[in-house]
Amino acid sequence: MKTKKKKPISPLNSPKEVQCFQCQKTFSLTFVVPKWDYSSKNNWDYWTEKEENKGKYICNDCLLDLYYNHKKEYWKLVTNLRKRQQMRTYVYDGTIS
Numbered sequence: 001m002k003t004k005k006k007k008p009i010s011p012l013n014s015p016k017e018v019q020c021f022q023c024q025k026t027f028s029l030t031f032v033v034p035k036w037d038y039s040s041k042n043n044w045d046y047w048t049e050k051e052e053n054k055g056k057y058i059c060n061d062c063l064l065d066l067y068y069n070h071k072k073e074y075w076k077l078v079t080n081l082r083k084r085q086q087m088r089t090y091v092y093d094g095t096i097s
């Protein structure tokens with residue numbers, strides 16, 4: 001038997017506002033239509049894979065600042081090589097800008 005899926009209210013019209021844990025700035029999460037979910041690029045626990053960072057968001061400015069200006073810290077915080085590669089891709093293709 002098939003379970004009926006509830007159609008979500010379009011989040012395209014209601015961007016999710018979150019606060020950056022670093023600079024306290026409020027920003028909107030990017031909604032990814034093919035995924036039908038918010039982009040995880042601003043989820044701090046997505047990059048660090050640390051339980052304690054669950055629910056923490058980081059804005060693009062802080063991500064770029066960390067990536068460009070605090071490389072040592074970045075390497076310490078983001079340890080997953082696959083995630084580092086993804087971050088590099090995001091930075092260079094302008095997904096994080």
Ligand SMILES: [Zn+2]
Nearest residue numbers: 020023059062
């Ligand atoms: Zn920030």
